[in-house]
Amino acid sequence: MSSNTFIAFQKNEDTRCIVEAIVDDNPGAVVVDQPAMVKVDVPGRMVIKRTTVEEKLGREFDLQELQVHLITISGHLDETDDEFCLSWEQ
Amino acid sequence: MHIDLRTITITPLRQTFGHLARRMGADKPASRYFEATMDLQPVENFHYRPTWDPAYEIFDKTRTCITMQDWYALKDPRQYYYGPWTLARGRMQETAEADFDLVEEMGLAQAYAAEGRALVNEVFVPLRHAAWASNINNSFIGSYSYGIAMSQAATFASMDQLGVAQYLTRLGLAFDGTESLAAAKDAWLQHPRWQELRRYVEDVMVLKDWFEVFIAQNVALEGLLYPLFFERLNERLNATHGPVLSLLTRFQREWFTESSKWVDAVIKSAAADNPGNKAQLSTWLREWRDRAVTALDPVVARAFGNDGPAQLGEAVAQFNARFTKAGLAP
């Protein structure tokens, strides 16, 4: 079994959409609610796609905007214009 | 049960922290700048000496030959702690973003006259490497200076200079894409016009006294470089080719005006503390000013042609007046 990657955000309107986008794009995503924060676990590899987030938000989104809401991550990060990806070696 | 807490008035037990009350001489509310800055760097009971330099303590006043009765007299008149610093830069970047967008949308850089474009590529774009050097040298001050008043301001200045280097990179990209950057880097490394300046900043990188680094980098070099290129040359190009360059170098000009307030205040406080400081700072000032003139001379010649010596002379006169006012003998 591969290790979990995770990401946690402060809870707000933007991150509600971001979490929805993660759930859509990552089968196996598990959302954990905690006071004022929300954490998402995905085994092995998690991808956040700009286009999906934009769809949910109904506006343009620069993946670097994630910086404003992030609380923590786990996994190796690779960031391009279109994808923010966390992974552990399989 | 709803509790309306706004309606109650309670008398505070105290107005501020003990170290601030002692500094201000009274228990009264302190500014957020004070709360974020004053008397917070540890000064005693360090556990270990640096393995990379065991002659000194972790924070050590003797890392410069300048002495101060109170290191927090080197206050920043802008009262920058992280919050106001980053908010001020946030506003400046918003303006810069709009300026770069406008120039790109209108194709203004592509329409810029060849003669002006050559000056941008040959004079402004290589300065991105000089700004990178300033980033390194200010991080040295941020590492080894005494007291947070100084260390935070220098660290912010270091980031500011990284920002300047990146805006100059964007300037090159806007005018001639990556070719502009490659040519500028080649010039910085090889062309005789830039070698004295490169030697200057590399020599500053090996200085040991952080206050001397402050004089060599922030006072002498930037005190001549910014007025010469970002003010004088910019005006000249605007007069001939319109204000495009001015839009794309607005950040640097605003930054220099604002940062000079800090630099002047530091010099003023240090020089006023004791005559030994004044003499030492003045010696450094003269030495590094003369070296900066030598370093900038070939670039000035390319920028202003025959008018170079006159422009440089005026800039030096203004520089001397500025630091006479700050309490030194240039």
Added chain:
Amino acid sequence: MTTAPPKKLSLKERYTLMTRDLAWDTTYQPMSKVYPQVGYEGIKIHDWNRWEDPFRLTMDAYWKYQAEKERKLYAILDAFNQNNGHLTVTDARYINVLKLYLGSTPPLELMAARGFTNMGRQMVGAGPRVACLMQAVDEYRHFQTQIHSVSNYNKYYNGLDEFAHQQSRMWYLSDGKSFFDDAITAGPFEFMVAIGFAFEYVLTNILFVPFISGAAYNGDLAAMTVGFSAQSDEARHMTLGLECIKFLLEQDPDNLPIVQRWIDKWTWRGTRKLGAVGMMMDYMLPKRIMSFKEAWEIYFEQNGSALFNDLARYGIKVPACFSQTVVEKEHVSHQSWIGFYMKSRAMSFHTWVPGPEELDWLSEKYPNTFDRFYRPTLEHWDKMEKQGKRFVNNTQPMNCQCCLNTIKYNEPDDPMSTCFRESVYKGEKFHFCSDHCKAIFDHEPEKYVQAYISSHQALQGNCAPEGVDVTANDFDPARYMNDFWRLDPRATGDFNGSDDQKNFAAWRAQATTN
């Protein structure tokens, strides 16, 4: 003449031009003189260009997003303060968390700021230099926003006002101070592994995620906002630490044993440092979301295992202390609280015996240990307090020469006996709380003999004011300690009967009556 507009660059290409393309190898001064610190630890770097930048933030984007965060944060702080937000916390015991937090956390953030500035000066590669400098200014941010968020509490509650003075003198703050003093006096690569990797990647989640979520749960909007806002930078810092480890291991196989030793050392030092955080979570938050043990399992054991499994391809092994921390997670928060409870006259925050429901919660969360080892002691102390005989231990503590904690933790295989270890160096005996601390000392004794241990200093008369004859037979070192610490007696002792307790109750009553 009009030329074609330049082609649009990808994030990676653009970032490269904005950072490493700015750098050059110096020739008028030798590189070894410009970057004097990168050689002496034995780390071999062959190609700085192999550094991968995880986050690719240029300064304009940095300022843009950070300004947005700061605007939000200070707006919330101002509103919280204007509305007497301190009275919305669950109960006044909670404020003691802030006292320990203010004494122990912002001073360390400042050390991180200074340390990362030096990394930003010393690293040869442009990628790590820029990331380190960005982290340096972030650390100034954390240091300052933390102070600003607690500043208003200081106006109404005791024990917060002398944190700046106490940071270098208070016995229970010396573990954190020694942690960062140790890191900042080490070489640059060890600092990166210590703070960037072991602390930021492996351990800070424990401090900020469950603990700050706990602050939110207890109604402290100020601490929550500052904590989470700081944590948003932390994600960047964690990737820097992880990238640094990978980079060191990929550069040369000879780096592996050095890096492994640092990982072992700093994971342990960090674990010891977090003992107090466990106590904050289990005892000091009136409303709790998870136990320290649960947090340790999620953020250290699971997340740490994911990480170390991943690093196994480079030959990295799980830190030597890992199995001991798994055993200790059932004990450490209780032992810390009991240790502090006994010393309540010498601390600027209050302690107390948890209420019956809280004890039940601890029994449920720690089924293997709490009822057997800790509940009886706490219940006994509760009885004593109710009889007017609150338990206090006034002896000078014995400190570990390495981690500076008072020696109070148990033998790994025996919860009923305290673990003592010792080493002899140059004819002098030194004491430790654990095998791991002893091993750290034994590797670098010339460094760790320098530690400033306040109980020793007191006994040697170094904490007494000028003019006191410290060699006199009747010299009483304890007499001068409160002045040495600037310790406000109102801030000490049990929470029950404290000014904080009375004031909070009176102020809350004002809001509910006419």
